[in-house]
Amino acid sequence: MQSLLTARIWRGGSDGAFVTYEVPRQDSQTVLDVVTWVQRALDPTLAYRYACRVGMCGSCAMTVNGRARWTCRTHVERVAPHGILDIAPLANLPVIKDLTTDMADFFDKWTKAEGRFQGAATRRQDFARVAPDSRQRRAVDAAIECIGCGVCYASCDVVNWRPDFLGPAALNRAWTLVNDVRDIALRQRLRAVAGDAGCHSCHTQGSCTERCPKNLAPTSAIAGLKRVTAQAAMRRKL
Amino acid sequence: MTGDDILLQARLWWWQRTSAMALAFCVLVHLGVIIYAVHAGLSAASLLGRTRGNVVFGAFYTLFVLACAIHAPIGLMNVAREWLGWRPRPVGWLAAAFALAIVVLGLRAVYGVVVA
Numbered sequence: 001m002q003s004l005l006t007a008r009i010w011r012g013g014s015d016g017a018f019v020t021y022e023v024p025r026q027d028s029q030t031v032l033d034v035v036t037w038v039q040r041a042l043d044p045t046l047a048y049r050y051a052c053r054v055g056m057c058g059s060c061a062m063t064v065n066g067r068a069r070w071t072c073r074t075h076v077e078r079v080a081p082h083g084i085l086d087i088a089p090l091a092n093l094p095v096i097k098d099l100t101t102d103m104a105d106f107f108d109k110w111t112k113a114e115g116r117f118q119g120a121a122t123r124r125q126d127f128a129r130v131a132p133d134s135r136q137r138r139a140v141d142a143a144i145e146c147i148g149c150g151v152c153y154a155s156c157d158v159v160n161w162r163p164d165f166l167g168p169a170a171l172n173r174a175w176t177l178v179n180d181v182r183d184i185a186l187r188q189r190l191r192a193v194a195g196d197a198g199c200h201s202c203h204t205q206g207s208c209t210e211r212c213p214k215n216l217a218p219t220s221a222i223a224g225l226k227r228v229t230a231q232a233a234m235r236r237k238l
Numbered sequence: 239m240t241g242d243d244i245l246l247q248a249r250l251w252w253w254q255r256t257s258a259m260a261l262a263f264c265v266l267v268h269l270g271v272i273i274y275a276v277h278a279g280l281s282a283a284s285l286l287g288r289t290r291g292n293v294v295f296g297a298f299y300t301l302f303v304l305a306c307a308i309h310a311p312i313g314l315m316n317v318a319r320e321w322l323g324w325r326p327r328p329v330g331w332l333a334a335a336f337a338l339a340i341v342v343l344g345l346r347a348v349y350g351v352v353v354a
Contacts, residue, residue, distance in 0.1 A: 162320075195244040200251055201320075226251055233248035 003083070005076065007034050009046065010088040014095045018086065031064050031071035031079065035087060035099065048099035055213065058147030061154070062099050063088040068154040070213040090154035106150050106167065113170040113198070114189035119182050128182045136179040143176045143221050145214050152208035152218050164197040168208035168218035171199055175221035178228055190229050190238055199225040243326065250312050257309035264302040289351040296352035303344030311337040 003025045008018040021038050032050055039046040050060035055073040062071050064079055065086050076085065093101035121128065130137050152168035153159055159167050174193045177183050193199050199222045208218040232238040275285060289295050311333035318324045318332070 191244055195247045196319075200247050229248040230252035230255065233245050234252050238245050238248055 005029075005034065005080065005083050005085060007038060007085045007087060009035065009038060009099070010095075011046070011098055012095075013097060016095070016098070018088075025076070025083070029076045031062070031069070031074045031076060031085065031087065032060050034076060034085060035062075035071065046099070047097040056147060058149035061090055061149040061151050061213075063090060063154065068151040068211055070149055070151065073213065090150050092154050092156065092159045093150065101150075103150060105163075106153050106169070107148070109166045109170040110173055112192060113166050113174040114185060114192040115170060115173040115177065117177060117180065117183055118185040120184045121182065130181055134181075136181055139179040139224065140176045143172050143216055143218075146172055146216060147214060149213065151211050151213055155207040155211045157205055157207065158201050158203055162197070162201060165201050166193065166198050168202075168222065171202075171225055172216065172218040172221040175224050178225065187232070187237065190225075190232050193225050194229040194233075194238065199229065202226075250315075253308050254312040257305045257312075260301060260305040261309055264298070264305060267298065268302065286351060290353075292352060296348055299348045299352075300345065303341065303348060306344065307337045307340040310340060 005023045005025045007021045007023050009021060010016055011019045021042055023034050023037050026033070032053065035046070035048050036050075039048070048060075048062070050072060051057040053060075053072045055070060058070070060071045061068060063069075063086075064071065064074060065084075067079075068090055069079070071087075079085070087099065089095045089099050089101045093103060093106060096102050146169060148169060150169070152172075156165070156168055158165045171193055174189055177189060178186060183189075202219070202222045204219055204223070206219045209216070209220070212218065229238060280288075314336060315329050315333040318329045319326065
């Protein structure tokens with residue numbers, strides 16, 4: 001007989017509750033597979049998001065047994081050895097319905113952190129040459145692979161207690177641009193990421209770095225921003 | 239948040255970080271001094287005999303006091319703003335008063351063992 005998994009899935013809005021479903025266990029089953037099976041076999045009204053299923057798009061993050069995770073790359077076997085899975089929407093974001101959250105705040109903060117590249121070159125100019133082993137290029141490489149899944153944001157205690165905090169992902173993005181030698185908006189960006197709602201609020205607890213599915217280190221990106229903003233401030237260039 | 243506030247925050251962070259580096263050094267030396275003094279079983283009179291007129295001792299503990307006076311009030315200011323939700327202005331005054339208290343009490347102690 002096939003074994004069963006007990007999946008308690010959050011239903012409703014922020015005032016919703018967990019509903020229990022019995023789901024057949026399968027080899028190499030991911031948490032996303034479980035959610036998809038429930039929607040297709042048991043209740044088509046279950047709302048959740050996914051797109052690529054291979055860890056590229058960043059849309060399937062949920063809270064799995066109390067921890068924010070990307071569900072498409074999270075194997076049931078690894079997170080639910082006793083066959084019980086609690087699946088809830090990401091924390092620190094308003095719940096729309098079931099497992100879907102409103103990510104608007106999360107992405108608006110990327111804009112607030114000046115997360116947009118601003119160059120000075122035109123299409124008639126040659127490519128900028130950036131040495132791959134330069135200090136700045138290496139700093140960008142270490143932080144650039146963010147897929148915008150929101151796991152860090154949902155795991156951040158500072159976001160939880162001060163909702164205006166820009167959060168790890170937006171600050172990590174700003175750090176890649178601070179190190180982009182082609183970008184011309186450094187001062188403006190440093191002003192956007194400094195202060196109470198920005199990098200200075202980070203307590204270096206490291207939950208973002210601990211839980212980032214891409215193994216990025218927003219904590220060190222934020223530390224870098226603190227360093228660079230302080231240097232700019234001491235030179236009266238902030 | 240105003241531009242001045244951003245500048246102030248960034249500078250305070252720099253001062254706190256720099257004073258922390260000084261403190262890391264000072265605390266280690268200070269612990270060494272304590273352990274040495276206790277181990278040797280020195281009396282108050284013989285301790286004072288070694289510290290009086292000792293310029294290096296005086297300079298070191300003056301640096302220690304100043305680093306504390308910079309570092310601790312900035313930290314307390316952040317705690318008061320973040321955990322107690324106090325406004326920046328009264329918190330600033332309180333931190334300045336605390337810094338002054340550390341400077342006065344600390345330098346008085348240095349004066350007491352080195353000069354007086």
